[in-house]
Amino acid sequence: xxxxxxxVFRKDPERLNCAQSVLYAWREVSGDTSIAxxxxxxxRGGRALDGLCGALHTACMVASDQAETLKAVFAxxxxxxxxxxxxxAKMHPCETCVGRATDLLELQIQGDAGCGPAVxxxxxxxx
Numbered sequence: 623x624x625x626x627x628x629x630v631f632r633k634d635p636e637r638l639n640c641a642q643s644v645l646y647a648w649r650e651v652s653g654d655t656s657i658a659x660x661x662x663x664x665x666r667g668g669r670a671l672d673g674l675c676g677a678l679h680t681a682c683m684v685a686s687d688q689a690e691t692l693k694a695v696f697a698x699x700x701x702x703x704x705x706x707x708x709x710x711a712k713m714h715p716c717e718t719c720v721g722r723a724t725d726l727l728e729l730q731i732q733g734d735a736g737c738g739p740a741v742x743x744x745x746x747x748x749x
Contacts (some may be wrong), residue, residue, distance in 0.1 A: 623647045623648070623650075623651045623657050623722045623724045623725075623727060623728045623731075624647070624720075624721045624725060624728070626646065626647035626650045626651065626720065626724075627643040627644055627646060627647035627721070627723075627724045628643070628717060628719050628720060630642075630643050630646050631692060631717060631720050632641040636745070637672075638659065639661040639665075639666035639667075640675070640676040640677040640716050640719060640720050640723075641654065641660065641663070641666055641667075641670065641676035641677060641679060641680040642659050642662055642666075642678075642680075642721045643677070643720050644660060644662075644665055644677045644680040644681055644720060644724055644726055645657060645659055645680050645683075645728070647649075647724050648680075648681075648684050648724075648727055650689035651727075651728075651731065652684075652709070652731065657683060657684065658690065662679075662680050662683070665679050665680065668704070668706045668709075669705075670705070672704075673704045673705055673706055674694070674703055674704065674705065674722065675703060675704065675705045675708060675719050675723070676705060676719075677719045677720045677723035678692065678693065678696050678703060678719065678722075678725065679722075681696075681723040681724075681726050681727050684727065685709035685726075685727060685730045688730055692703075692726050692730075695704070695726060696722060696723065700713075700714050700718070700719065700722060700723055701714075702711070705719075709717070717720050725728060
């Protein structure tokens with residue numbers, strides 16, 4: 623899934639932003655087209671609700687029943703949920719955030735397929 627997202631993130635011809643790239647990958651892998659790419663376009667650059675990382679925001683939209691767990695693991699991996707904090711720290715470029723958000727969705731898909739609650743297990747490891 624990560625490869626799908628990074629193949630369109632800020633690259634021609636699509637030039638999708640972080641939020642759109644995560645949704646694009648989700649749509650490619652899951653086949654779920656219930657959310658249009660245009661719907662998440664505004665959520666880049668810290669413009670998601672509460673300044674949340676746009677890539678994470680989109681992951682939480684498509685896996686809303688696991689949103690709090692996704693946030694906990696993302697914060698454990700990267701140190702923050704806030705786009706502005708992540709960018710200010712200059713430790714994790716946006717590509718990393720896109721990759722981690724898609725990693726979480728990949729684990730969510732595996733959990734839905736009966737492979738166990740992988741995301742919840744990661745959250746417990748980081749508590």
